[in-house]
């Protein structure tokens with residue numbers, strides 16, 4: 001059963017104090033840190049890249065979950081690996097050769113994730129791509145900015161992927177908060193990215209703990225349902 005991983009999005013952190021913010025999140029119980037890399041082309045925003053990831057790396061042992069919102073994902077694989085990235089999630093919309101890119105990411109020593117935008121069908125990843133990646137990210141907002149409204153209409157994609165790939169990490173990102181965690185956990189997501197919902201909370205540790213418990217309870221249900229289906 002895939003366990004909950006709570007991955008606060010550093011996009012909502014204080015960019016003038018990234019090392020302090022990274023440590024604050026791990027102290028509050030974060031499993032991963034989500035690093036939003038944007039190039040101003042794939043999305044209309046510019047954030048951080050390998051030099052900044054490398055600068056944060058010595059300050060935390062957290063797993064670096066790098067979400068590459070870039071138009072040429074193969075260009076940055078080596079730089080992100082050298083900077084200390086551990087998950088390299090590219091957008092399926094940004095590559096013609098996802099299988100080759102997954103190999104490139106694995107060869108660089110990272111895990112590979114694939115992301116789909118709200119308007120992108122799961123058909124683009126089901127099959128060879130899903131069988132080779134370590135994680136699928138179902139975006140629940142249009143990528144580019146924090147603080148947007150959660151798109152519940154993306155939940156059937158999460159459920160379809162969970163049914164097809166019971167052991168795979170399935171991540172959701174965008175608008176995750178106390179009022180959207182239940183629907184996400186029940187749909188089958190186990191990796192929860194939240195920027196505003198965690199960084200701006202009065203008690204981030206409490207939010208992270210509630211997210212984790214809800215996801216793990218839902219995953220128990222998913223695994224008992226799939227065990228019963230196997231017996232029948």
Ligand SMILES: O=C(CO)[C@H](O)[C@H](O)COP(=O)(O)O
Pocket residue numbers: 009011012034036067141142143144145146147148173174175176193194195196197
């Ligand atoms: O990928 C992202 C934007 O493209 C961010 O990770 C995401 O939007 C998180 O922010 P919030 O939780 O505030 O919605």
